[in-house]
Amino acid sequence: MQSLVLPKRKSSWISNSLKEKLIHGFFFLNGILSVLVLLGIFALLLLTAIPAFREVNIFSFLFGLDWNPTSYVKEVYGIVPMLVSTFMVTLGALVIAVPIGIGTAAYLSDVANPRVREIVKPVVEILAGIPSVVIGFLGIVLLGPIIAKVFNIHNGLNALNGSILLAVMALPTIISITEDALKNVPVSYESASLALGATKWQTVIKVKIPAALSGIIAATMLGMGRAIGETMTVLMATGCAPAMPESFLGPVRTLTSSIAIELGEVAYNTTHYYALFALGLVLFILTFIINLISDIYLHKFEKVNR
Numbered sequence: 001m002q003s004l005v006l007p008k009r010k011s012s013w014i015s016n017s018l019k020e021k022l023i024h025g026f027f028f029l030n031g032i033l034s035v036l037v038l039l040g041i042f043a044l045l046l047l048t049a050i051p052a053f054r055e056v057n058i059f060s061f062l063f064g065l066d067w068n069p070t071s072y073v074k075e076v077y078g079i080v081p082m083l084v085s086t087f088m089v090t091l092g093a094l095v096i097a098v099p100i101g102i103g104t105a106a107y108l109s110d111v112a113n114p115r116v117r118e119i120v121k122p123v124v125e126i127l128a129g130i131p132s133v134v135i136g137f138l139g140i141v142l143l144g145p146i147i148a149k150v151f152n153i154h155n156g157l158n159a160l161n162g163s164i165l166l167a168v169m170a171l172p173t174i175i176s177i178t179e180d181a182l183k184n185v186p187v188s189y190e191s192a193s194l195a196l197g198a199t200k201w202q203t204v205i206k207v208k209i210p211a212a213l214s215g216i217i218a219a220t221m222l223g224m225g226r227a228i229g230e231t232m233t234v235l236m237a238t239g240c241a242p243a244m245p246e247s248f249l250g251p252v253r254t255l256t257s258s259i260a261i262e263l264g265e266v267a268y269n270t271t272h273y274y275a276l277f278a279l280g281l282v283l284f285i286l287t288f289i290i291n292l293i294s295d296i297y298l299h300k301f302e303k304v305n306r
Helices: 010-049 058-063 080-111 114-128 132-150 159-183 187-195 200-211 213-228 232-237 255-262 271-304
Strands: none
Touching: 010 271, 080 114, 080 159, 080 200, 080 213, 080 255, 114 159, 132 159, 132 232, 159 200, 159 213, 159 232, 187 200, 200 213, 213 271, 232 255, 255 271
């Protein structure tokens, strides 16, 4: 008997094609939704901030040296002290976190044995999950008195305290992305270096880290974005003085802490109210630029390693 060859069912092909279109449409809608949410946040901040500039000169706002919205004589809205404080605390955090983060990532990717790696990596991930309020409490109770005693000052709530705490919070991001960047360096780079007589240490420092530089820069930028956007830790541990900061041992007040302190008590539809949304707009633009730069470097790193 001749075997009958049944024709393939077209319905399965149609259903598979339909499934692919549905999945494609689902992910496309999610991407569009994310963009719309981002644009919505930007539009909300922009439209709410515009009324502030009807009463406040935009150049005085961006380049003014005083922030005193409750003055009985004349309300003053200048964000330079808060910008300086924000960048001071953030750069201080990066100075601490970047060397430690790169060193830890290099250790995990090239030196640590599997058992140690299985212990250290979950600890780093747990560190990312600690609430910022808890870290702020540690800054007040533990780190503040130590700083006051070491530097012989009356109060340890200052920019140095905030920098150390933000460094701790930025470390998980820097370590994770840097480790991935080092692992994605082609094995041939390491093999060629070792074959030429370089030690493991020299290979990591002079070959792998330079090859993964784009990924490391992206990790640094994302850590910077994490530090700039932090609120509760800097609110609790930096002293929150609205004046121009003089040193890392003096109190500072960042953009985020100013919004958190004042927005809950400000009168609705006042110049002060709209000015706080203008602060939020400035913060949004800063974090967007930082994340955009880090994304550019990440794509550059992926192209290099293809």
